[in-house]
């Protein structure tokens with residue numbers, strides 16, 4: 001099966017998890033784009049009453065094009081379920097997100113959602129986080145100072161740039177500094193450090209957020225459920 005076939009399979013599976021008369025958080029990324037198509041098909045075919053809360057301008061555009069009704073996060077009573085992708089997931093279902101630069105809105109939607117389900121292919125599941133560079137969203141003003149602090153701390157920072165070498169700007173007008181770490185031995189400690197730095201708006205460590213991870217591979221789908229820290233999978 002090609003990677004896209006696997007993503008389609010995961011997207012179709014995830015669309016079936018959405019219940020009628022609910023508000024759904026719509027993540028960002030290529031895997032989510034398959035989910036959006038499958039969800040839009042279900043909404044049309046089954047005449048479902050579903051509204052979406054989006055996590056990026058890109059997802060808002062795609063959802064609207066597909067005919068999915070969108071509501072502002074501030075105008076909902078709550079989000080029932082959010083389906084999102086992830087860049088890396090460990091065996092506690094902690095993850096790294098933000099490969100698509102949407103981590104800030106993704107975390108706001110996730111934290112306001114009763115349930116969070118991630119959709120990934122099996123190449124993203126690892127024992128320890130860190131092989132995917134950790135995105136940190138920063139305010140442009142003074143970001144050079146933060147960058148130097150990260151470098152001095154051995155966090156191996158890189159401004160995220162586009163293919164012309166220009167710093168990318170997020171939907172909320174911030175920069176992304178990716179930390180190239182290889183291994184994150186204590187994600188909670190790193191999260192705490194990043195949250196303590198002025199100018200850091202958000203980071204891509206999503207800890208204790210996913211309730212379930214839908215993992216796709218050539219043989220089908222595997223569903224991982226979150227366990228506690230001493231109940232490793």
Ligand SMILES: O=C(CO)[C@H](O)[C@H](O)COP(=O)(O)O
Nearest residue numbers: 029030031085098099100102
């Ligand atoms: O966090 C994200 C965007 O900020 C995405 O969910 C993550 O990058 C996964 O994307 P894809 O499904 O394209 O691999």
